[in-house]
Amino acid sequence: MKHRLAVLVSGRGTNLQAILDAIARGSLEMQVVGIFSDQPEPYAFQRAKEQGIPTVFIDPARYADREEYDAALAREVGAFRPDTVALAGFMRILTHEFINDFDGKVVNIHxxxxxxxxxxxxxxxxxxYGVHYSGCTVHFVDEEMDSGPIILQSVVPVYQSDTPETLAERILVKEHITYPAALQLLAEGRLKIQGRRVMINWEGRIPQQPQDCVLEWLKIKDVQI
Structure with a gap:
């Protein structure tokens, strides 16, 4: 039985599409069982419907506070029995009401x-700030903002001519590679959290560098990480 994945979205869903594409290629051994949103009709829902994936809108206006909303969200997501919950542009900070129900099973890309x-x-x-490099981070989610243990990171250069938009575009290319790769590590049971660190079992992959495995899984030979 394939690893069951629920995805939380708020907008376009480009990382959702990258996940779906990786599944279609056979490089991500997961099944997306449901797409959930705090918005009534995000474009991500259209991507899901094209593949027959159930979509669920949970309206924040119906709930008194964040905790009440997250409890309802947890019930809706839990009904689909996911092994992992992936945030893909979900623009809400999750509280303990959700995190506690899926302890160690929620991941995000930043x-x-x-x-x-x-x-x-x-x-x-x-x-x-003047940094010369930026990139993206896939991490486990806790109750603080963008603070959970780090699974994978990919790096891009920051050019003097960059605008926030051009840098975002360059990083997004890496996101679409790195997120499915991190999810495949989860699907294969290769991750173990030890304090702040996520230990990755590379046995059987024999990479020169961990990113070599990323490219192998995704079958993308013309992209450098």
Whole structure:
């Protein structure tokens, strides 16, 4: 039985599409069982419907506070019995009401090299700070913003000519590679959290570098990480 994945979205769902594409290629051994959103008709729902994946809108306006909303969200997601919950552009910070129900099963991708530049507007933050490199981070989710243990990171250069938009585009290419790769590590049971660190079991992959495995799984030979 394939690893069951629920995905939480708020917008376009480009990382959702990258996940679906990786599954279609056979490089991600998961089944997306449901797509959930705090928005009534995000474009991500259209992507899901094209593949016959159930979509669920949970309206925040119906709930008194974040905790009540997250409890309802947890019930809806839990009904689909996911092994992992992936945040893919879900624009809400989850509280303990959700996290506790899926302890160690919730992952997120962030468009910066955490712990640098958590939160929003991170490409502008990176440019304004003067860093020479940025990238993306896949991490486990806890109750703090962008603070959970790190699974994988990919790096891009920051050019003097960059705007927040051009840097975001370059990072997004890496996101679409790195997120499915991290999810495949989960599907294969290769991750173990030890304190702040995520230990990866590379046995059987024999990589020169961990990113070699990423490219192998995704069958993308023309992209450098």
């Amino acid at each position: 468009p910066a090299l955490l712990p640098a530049f958590p939160g929003l507007g991170v490409q502008k933050q990176a440019i304004d």
